[in-house]
Amino acid sequence: MTSKATQLRSIPSFLLPCTQSRITPQARYLQTRVKATRIPRPTPFVPDTQTFLTVIGRNLSQHASKIPSWKALFSLTSAQLKELGIEPPRSRRYLLRWREKFRNGQYGVGGDLKYVENGEALLRVVEVPVSGNSPATATLTAGKRKIVVNVAAGGSALEKPAEQLEPVKGLHIKGAQTIVGPHVQPLKGGKAAKVVVKEGLWEDRRGHKIDGGERRQAEVRAKRRGEERRAAR
Template sequence: MMKAPRIRLSLLNSVVPRAPSIIGVTQTRWLHRTRAPKPLPSPIPIVPDVPTFLKVIGRGLSQYADKIPSWESLFSLSSTQMRELGIEPPRTRRYLLNWLERYRKGALGPGGDFKYVENGEAILQVATTETQDRKWVVNVPPGKTVSDIPGESLVRVKGYSVQGARTVTGPYALPLKGGAGARVPIVEGMWEERQGYKVDGGERRRAEVRYKKRVAQRKAEREEAGQR
């Protein structure tokens, strides 16, 4: 049986043109290409600083407030930098990153649209039309009432409503004396997304946990039958 003649590598290289080397160029471009930084959102009345932001989103993140020097630093943190700051476990870092992105998009919790917050609380009152056929809840500056503010400046706040004559209801709303409205204090975890409870170890371990439960149940039934 005749073997096919071998073509020397040097001859093959002289016949077939070499493809231009673009890998190194591409990698070099990637090294010099940097992502544009995400926009830095401004603080709002209900979360004017880092400690308050960490306080309202909950899950114990307020304990790291002294490790983050500024608002700019908070919104520039990466997951790796959070780990270096000691923010653990990983799901807590993911939770914080998720809230930073939500804040950028304006997806806020209760009181996110308040304009007037002083000494850690906002004042809400009931505004009405002249005929009093419509009522809505507005945020007013401390020491002011609805009658002190021009009608065009009264803006309805989301998530709060009027029950009965002048009762303000909504998240964390506490009634003021004399039925003059309500106050909403800034409290720990008021924007917190509650963690769900894992049933039988969650999706990953559910089959294993349920199998062990069945084994333990059958064992207990056999022991109970043997004692009779």
Template sequence: MSVMAMRNSPLGSWAARLFKPVSISNQYIRSLHKNTRPPVPSPTPFVPDVQTFLTLIGREMSKQASKIPSWEELFTLNSNQLRDAGIEPARQRRYLIRKREKFRNGLYGPGGDLDTVVDGVAQLRVVEVPINARGLTNGGTKAAVQTSSATLSPGMAKAIVNLAPDATTYQYGKKHLIKKFAHMKIHRGCQPMGPFLQPLKGSNGTAATISVQEGMWEDKRGQKVDGGERRRREVQNKKRLDERKKA
């Protein structure tokens, strides 16, 4: 049977319908991506549970901890589900969603990227490590380090390391990775410097501790002056009229 006859036959039309190519629209693909849940991030040593996360982000969100019973729910509940759980008002829900997305993307506040934490407390200490240590390079350093100092040993660099809060010494090993900790830097060649750090007694300024505190990662709200931008002129005019009446 010729190709033309095959196309005109009932069998040919049935085969054409059966093997008709399927086109997937870009809109359909976008809808699939939209309905795909983003991954739930793993807790970190500094942020091991819901209570700690809500404490860190402040705005009294820690009082809502009982309404979000699990870590997975913290990162999967949408705004409507958070409302049904009792998270009010709406600005609190928006704030929580914004802060959890930053955490999901690895944008931590002070302490969030620490590896050694005991009961919510960690130590940061400035120590000497070999310049060729893992995480360091001669040209540009990945960690917060200092490669020039009057008291620095040859072939060594100063870096910030994370230790247990009661540790008094540090010994570098080849398996150690010297990493950069967000918001932390070396001050005056020997002191760890960063928000919420407390000097460690007996360390001569070379070590400090950081512990979980209420509102450490809080985004501070701006203060409204005279009712905010929209009503400022109206409020100020009213104040002037009141002052004139009193005068």
């Protein structure tokens, strides 16, 4: 009996089953609020919790096993994430910020790609028609412009009508056909490239503190000036 009680205590309270008689008005309000929270659909590039935590970085992928489902990932409050052991507080704030961005369709590189296989998205350069009579150049056909598109592995962008091709956001073309952009890996031959799921792909880099944080800057700089004056004597 004691062993069973210990196991129950180790499980976060909001994950424990509860009877109808135990539901308080506050708990009922929380349940209603959670149900009302819009849960975004996974994307081909970010299909699960593990991948989401991996691409946003800050070592949050180590907590993937603590979050039971995609729905939980987008429903748990900061207090519940704390109860699951996601620390420090700045990591929870960072997770909640990225969670809201994803909910609003604000992805990092690759987030909106449709053709993804084993965490890799293939990119190619294609020519599409433009309005007007643009002249031909050494690297471009007359009346066309070049865009970067996502294609299925082994497939071709030419399998779809030109008007249905959507350019990949955040990438551009350098020279004749070199695809350039954050975390883009060129493929052999230079006619294609790929974006691969990896740790910190979308990570917001933290700035470096100079002379400590705001509270210590004055103290650190005053101490340095004193040392410089003593050294100059």
